[in-house]
Amino acid sequence: MAENYNYKESELKWRKFWETEGIFKFSLKNKAKVYSIDTPPPTVSGKMHIGHAFSYSQQDFIARYKRMAGFNVFYPFGTDNNGLPTEKLVEKLKNVKSTRMPRNEFVELCDNTVKEILPNFIEDWKIIGMSCDFSNSYSTIDKHCIKTSQKSFLDLFKKNLVYQQTAPTMWCVHCQTAIAQAELEDKELDSTFNDVQFSLEKGDKITIATTRPELLGACVCIYVHPTDKRYKNLIGKNAIIPLFGYKVPIFADESADPEKGSGIMMVCSWGDKYDAEAIAKRKLTPRIIITPDGKMNSFAKQYEGLTIKDARKQILSDLEKEGLLIAKKPIKHVVNVHERCGTEIEFLSTKQWFIKILDNRNKFIEAGKTIKWYPEYMFTRYKHWIENLGWDWCISRQRHFGVPFPIWICKKCSEVLVAEESELPIDPLEKKPSKKCKCGSSEFTADNDVMDTWATSSVSPQIILNWAKDKGFDASMELYPCSLRPQAHDIIRTWAFYTIVKGVYHENKAPWKDITISGHVLDPKGEAMHKSKGNAVEPSVVLDKYPADALRFWAAGSKLGDDLRYLEKDLVTGQKTVTKLWNASKFTLLQLQDFKSKPKKLEAFDIWILTKLNKLISNSTKNFDNYDYYKVKADVELFFWRDLCDYYLEISKDRLYNPDKRGVQERVSAQYTLYSSLLNTLKLFAPIMPFITEEIYHMHFSEKEKIKSIHLCSWPIPDQSLIDEKNEEIGDKLIEIISEVRKEKSQKSVSLKESVKEIVLPFKESEVKDFIEDLKSVTKAEKVSFGKKLEIKL
RNA sequence: GAGCCAGUGAUCUAGUGGCUAUGAUGUCUCCUUUACACGGAGAAUGUCGAAGGUUCGAGUCCUUCCUGGCUCACCA
Numbered sequence: 001m002a003e004n005y006n007y008k009e010s011e012l013k014w015r016k017f018w019e020t021e022g023i024f025k026f027s028l029k030n031k032a033k034v035y036s037i038d039t040p041p042p043t044v045s046g047k048m049h050i051g052h053a054f055s056y057s058q059q060d061f062i063a064r065y066k067r068m069a070g071f072n073v074f075y076p077f078g079t080d081n082n083g084l085p086t087e088k089l090v091e092k093l094k095n096v097k098s099t100r101m102p103r104n105e106f107v108e109l110c111d112n113t114v115k116e117i118l119p120n121f122i123e124d125w126k127i128i129g130m131s132c133d134f135s136n137s138y139s140t141i142d143k144h145c146i147k148t149s150q151k152s153f154l155d156l157f158k159k160n161l162v163y164q165q166t167a168p169t170m171w172c173v174h175c176q177t178a179i180a181q182a183e184l185e186d187k188e189l190d191s192t193f194n195d196v197q198f199s200l201e202k203g204d205k206i207t208i209a210t211t212r213p214e215l216l217g218a219c220v221c222i223y224v225h226p227t228d229k230r231y232k233n234l235i236g237k238n239a240i241i242p243l244f245g246y247k248v249p250i251f252a253d254e255s256a257d258p259e260k261g262s263g264i265m266m267v268c269s270w271g272d273k274y275d276a277e278a279i280a281k282r283k284l285t286p287r288i289i290i291t292p293d294g295k296m297n298s299f300a301k302q303y304e305g306l307t308i309k310d311a312r313k314q315i316l317s318d319l320e321k322e323g324l325l326i327a328k329k330p331i332k333h334v335v336n337v338h339e340r341c342g343t344e345i346e347f348l349s350t351k352q353w354f355i356k357i358l359d360n361r362n363k364f365i366e367a368g369k370t371i372k373w374y375p376e377y378m379f380t381r382y383k384h385w386i387e388n389l390g391w392d393w394c395i396s397r398q399r400h401f402g403v404p405f406p407i408w409i410c411k412k413c414s415e416v417l418v419a420e421e422s423e424l425p426i427d428p429l430e431k432k433p434s435k436k437c438k439c440g441s442s443e444f445t446a447d448n449d450v451m452d453t454w455a456t457s458s459v460s461p462q463i464i465l466n467w468a469k470d471k472g473f474d475a476s477m478e479l480y481p482c483s484l485r486p487q488a489h490d491i492i493r494t495w496a497f498y499t500i501v502k503g504v505y506h507e508n509k510a511p512w513k514d515i516t517i518s519g520h521v522l523d524p525k526g527e528a529m530h531k532s533k534g535n536a537v538e539p540s541v542v543l544d545k546y547p548a549d550a551l552r553f554w555a556a557g558s559k560l561g562d563d564l565r566y567l568e569k570d571l572v573t574g575q576k577t578v579t580k581l582w583n584a585s586k587f588t589l590l591q592l593q594d595f596k597s598k599p600k601k602l603e604a605f606d607i608w609i610l611t612k613l614n615k616l617i618s619n620s621t622k623n624f625d626n627y628d629y630y631k632v633k634a635d636v637e638l639f640f641w642r643d644l645c646d647y648y649l650e651i652s653k654d655r656l657y658n659p660d661k662r663g664v665q666e667r668v669s670a671q672y673t674l675y676s677s678l679l680n681t682l683k684l685f686a687p688i689m690p691f692i693t694e695e696i697y698h699m700h701f702s703e704k705e706k707i708k709s710i711h712l713c714s715w716p717i718p719d720q721s722l723i724d725e726k727n728e729e730i731g732d733k734l735i736e737i738i739s740e741v742r743k744e745k746s747q748k749s750v751s752l753k754e755s756v757k758e759i760v761l762p763f764k765e766s767e768v769k770d771f772i773e774d775l776k777s778v779t780k781a782e783k784v785s786f787g788k789k790l791e792i793k794l
Numbered sequence: 795g796a797g798c799c800a801g802u803g804a805u806c807u808a809g810u811g812g813c814u815a816u817g818a819u820g821u822c823u824c825c826u827u828u829a830c831a832c833g834g835a836g837a838a839u840g841u842c843g844a845a846g847g848u849u850c851g852a853g854u855c856c857u858u859c860c861u862g863g864c865u866c867a868c869c870a
Contacts (some may be wrong), residue, residue, distance in 0.1 A: 335869070
């Protein structure tokens, strides 16, 4: 055995071994119960980030445990590479603008770029030791996924759960597409709260406070609260819009808050959701003033063509010139921005596809209740999100690289014709429908729109299910619901929620039995990591310096749902544990070279450590079953470091080194104990540190156990016959004595090797006699006697 | 504004009613000991956020408050 462990060499070696030997390949022949994991397909970006390394490690602990625990683990790997995030990446990598090139060229460029970067991207997941079946990887833009996604749409269409509507929807003027509520983010911006003077027909003046003066030309009516005494006389009158000069009616409406601003509110098309509701309620004709690319249109008169920002500036300055700007207070306010680009969202009236979700909120909450959430409180977050939903799910995007809607629109009667399931996957821009429209016409147009990326990733359970079926999956293997959905908490409102929606609509039940939610990685100060903040840590940099096992060991240090700070010292601790395993194994395996048969009888201290080991196995099993990998990590670490290395290895040395003095059977007993303790420690650590455990396993145990990978070994079962509480209690007391002797030597600045003349033990001889020889050797005591009080005579 | 989570030695952390509160990192002292100095032995450091309450007994349960983080909402 080499002096030092070369993790770089070793990790690469085992990664290749697992792949060429197909260790994690899903087996159709395996008749064991299936444990299926609805793995998150990471969005293809340049590189894996540390948050990925963290949460994917956590799910891999579970996958590896379940595999050892005897399940036939179905653990496919996928990547999410369609839709806006992929387009953004391609635009950045290739320095292009999708709006400035032909659509098909851009789509092709996306396709090629994804193919180009995918292998390297996936490699990062292999490096951290993910035990997915990489021979079966899906991509959300591949034919199979497009088919599954389009099939989902057809099913919703048939069930009347999807509809197309022209209405004000949230719009990103930068990405030039509609977006969904879940894609909003808060951003605090500097702005001004402006008191603007409006005139009434008879020359009276009123003041309205607004943060959005550029929408003056979009104002269609004015609200005051019905009980607001100040403004009772305004109701029913008209107001004249400053700078624009047209008249709008003044209504009484509950939605005007007398406390806010001047208590008078202008309704514009559209400042927010409530404006849209107000205009619909009053049946007013909207004055839509913003173009899809964020400029002012002809309603803005002299401001036409300006950007929103410029129009705001110009209008404010003109108001000021006219003496109509009564006050301008600087404020900080929080606005909704598009999460992908940070642009403030607008409301535009466009034709979009929506999946009905508002009507069935209760169903989604009920379905959520049938899933076991780890940690439990994450369900509350899910529930609150649903309770606060304000919109149906807008799934159409005015983009290019994504799943096309499997529909055509009749040129003559505008009827929607949907594709047949057998035609899928289909691009209606390239293929004509196989039948005529109801009206007899065969002239159709197809939509340029594509689906929201979540519309596809939300069918990930169906993607892997259909895929398994295609591969000849035995129908008796229950795949839906999946056993587990692992993901991070930032996408509860998107991925988890949308997948449950689709599950309820397509299969009438929740998509998984369990869901585990990982936290985020924070910087050393406990703040969120952002590339722009410069505090992000790259896994490749970490892995250049530390073993992947150390990274995983660190990731095992926090419980599900908890955020974890990235502190380099924790990686050092992980690395030390790897080294310690190597060194302890070096010693142990050397002692095991001639170990063949079981001992006739176990020595007292051997029973002591085996008792602790079997209790540890029992607890670790329980903890892993509850997804409490952090407890397993902490318990095994403590057992290994303290009980096994600090105490037992030292205790066993005399018997191992001096069989002529201590007896051959006594040595065999120690060998047996070491074999069992080390092998089981390795197994317990294997899900967390797969590389070092595999390395050590292959140095000795694979030959004896006849299983080609530690990750295919069965999870240890506690041997109740080896648990001896009485023995453990006495052993613990003697461990304390050993500790006292060490303390005494340490305080006297004497080496631990130094012999002790006599130890007087505060026990009855009969009670501890089986331990005495080992106690004498480990403490280097020349003589042991028994008395009332502990005495250590150096 | 609402909800959720958390507040334990210098730092991070375990601990869901019961002996002198766990472990790690850091600090200090000692030990080159035949697995390991990426080690070992030991020491010091805690009014368990605050105040009340329940209980024979509370870090652990309840109430209120304070602080931090997250999520959602408001954002004329």
